[in-house]
Amino acid sequence: MRNGAGYADVNGLAMYYEIHGKGPPLLLLHGGACSIERPSMGIPLFASGFQVIAPEQIGHGRTGDAADREFHYHDMAEDTVELMRQLEVDSAFVFGFSDGGMVGLDMAIHHPERVRKLAVSGSNFRTDAYRENVLEWLLTVAPEDWPQGFREDYERLSPDGPGHWPVVLGRLQRMWSAEPDYTLEQMASVEAPTLVIAGDRDIVTPEHSVEMFRAIPDSQLCLVPGAGHGVHAKDTVLAFFTQPVAD
Numbered sequence: 001m002r003n004g005a006g007y008a009d010v011n012g013l014a015m016y017y018e019i020h021g022k023g024p025p026l027l028l029l030h031g032g033a034c035s036i037e038r039p040s041m042g043i044p045l046f047a048s049g050f051q052v053i054a055p056e057q058i059g060h061g062r063t064g065d066a067a068d069r070e071f072h073y074h075d076m077a078e079d080t081v082e083l084m085r086q087l088e089v090d091s092a093f094v095f096g097f098s099d100g101g102m103v104g105l106d107m108a109i110h111h112p113e114r115v116r117k118l119a120v121s122g123s124n125f126r127t128d129a130y131r132e133n134v135l136e137w138l139l140t141v142a143p144e145d146w147p148q149g150f151r152e153d154y155e156r157l158s159p160d161g162p163g164h165w166p167v168v169l170g171r172l173q174r175m176w177s178a179e180p181d182y183t184l185e186q187m188a189s190v191e192a193p194t195l196v197i198a199g200d201r202d203i204v205t206p207e208h209s210v211e212m213f214r215a216i217p218d219s220q221l222c223l224v225p226g227a228g229h230g231v232h233a234k235d236t237v238l239a240f241f242t243q244p245v246a247d
Helices: 073-086 099-110 134-140 148-157 162-178 184-188 206-215 234-242
Strands: 004-010 013-020 025-029 051-055 092-097 115-121 194-199 219-224
Touching: 004 073, 013 073, 025 073, 025 099, 051 073, 073 099, 092 099, 092 234, 099 115, 115 234, 134 162, 148 162, 184 206, 194 206, 194 234, 206 219
Parallel strands: 025 051, 025 092, 092 115, 115 194, 194 219
Antiparallel strands: 004 013, 013 051
């Protein structure tokens, strides 16, 4: 694969993606209402040792919305796997932030052969994972009250135009009201070595992160003191991805 940016025809979407660096393939999956432009994504750092593939999901960044499709983590995971097929990537290291972690979990459940190792940050596998009042805020926040930097990124990048932001947020809120809803049995089916990361002040409770860690057979847990939602712990992720897989 050549480095650069492009669009792929993926399940009816013109899916935007970028490729950076050289080395083993690493899928970098952004959070909800985000794009790969966020500095916290850490593309330059990961590209120093991996070939980073950074897609933008339906209705995010430069990938347009599709009115005939509701937002579902499983569908986003299927879009991502189809992009891998088109790029001729058999398997990859996967690092997902928040919603991107849910996409990574879905890939590990339904396409285990595609995921060499998985790291998730600020992610959950049930909707009861949030601290008190967080889910209520997510489902009721007005479009104009979403954090300004994320709104400005959307308005700058989206092919659907700034006026489509309330539509996308409403579609995300419908998804967040019911998903994710993975079972403990599905968590136990994850074969990939997995790193579960969360800040101790994350919107996802530490107890839920511990439950995820205990449910996934080959997993490690990283709780970061004093950190909020989706702390990336990039050096820890790099160490996890580069350590040999135990026999």
